[in-house]
Amino acid sequence: MKIFATDLGKTASSSDIIYDALRGSIISGQVQAGESIRQEYIANLFNVSRIPVREALKRLEAQGLVLSLRYKGYIVSPLSHAEMEEIYEIRANLEPIVIERSVAGMSEETLEEAREYCDLFSSETEATKWGEWNRLFHETLYRDAQRPYHLKLVAEAIDRVDSYLRAQLILTNGMDKARHEHLGILNACIEKDGKRAARLTRDHILGSYKVLIEYLDTQKQRN
Secondary structure: OOOOOOOOOOOOOHHHHHHHHHHHHHHOOOOOOOOEEOHHHHHHHHOOOHHHHHHHHHHHHHOOOEEEEOOOEEEEOOOOHHHHHHHHHHHHHHHHHHHHHHHHOOOHHHHHHHHHHHHHHHHOOOHHHHHHHHHHHHHHHHHHHOOHHHHHHHHHHHHHHHHHHHHHHHHOOOHHHHHHHHHHHHHHHHOOOHHHHHHHHHHHHHHHHHHHHHHHHHHHHHO
C-alpha cells in the first residue's frame, strides 16, 4: 500500500493528517477500489493508536471514499456504472452554474493562476501529474463563485471519480482533447463570457464521462 507517512506520535492533529494522506492515496489511485485498509497497519505506519485512524476512516466513509464491511473492515469504495452516472449528472449540472457565477467576479489573479495550471497540464511530460494539474485548473476557475456549499459538493463528486479520471487520461490518449477544451474554457473566462464558459464546461464533463465509460467497458470485456 503506497501511503506517505510521518511519525505522528506527538501530533495533536493526527486524525487530520491521516485523513489527508489516505484521501490523497485514494483519489490518486495509489490505493485502488476494493483494496483493504487495515487499521493496525495504518496506526503503525503513523506511530499512533487506532483512535485517530478510526476517526479518519469515518470521515472518508461519510464522503463515500471508503466502505465498512462487516467482519472485513474498511475497503476503498468501488464505483458502479450507476453511481458514476449519478456523479457525472451532478457535475454536469452543478459545475456550469459554479463557473458562470465565478466568471462574473473572476479576478486577474485567478485567471493568471488558472493559465499557469493550463500551461502546466499542457506541457507536463510526467503522466502521474496530469490529474493534479487538471483538477487544480478547474478548481481555480470555480473559486470566485462565492458558493462554498456548491464547491464542497463539486469537490466531493470529483473525489469519487478522480482516480478513474487520472487513469483515463493516461491510458486513452485523452490529453490532446483535454488541452484543447481547457484552452477554450480559459479563453471564455478571460473574455468574461460566463455562459460560454458554462456550456464548454458542461460539454467537457459529459465528453469525459463518455470516454471514461467506454474505457471501463473495454477493460471489463478484456478481463
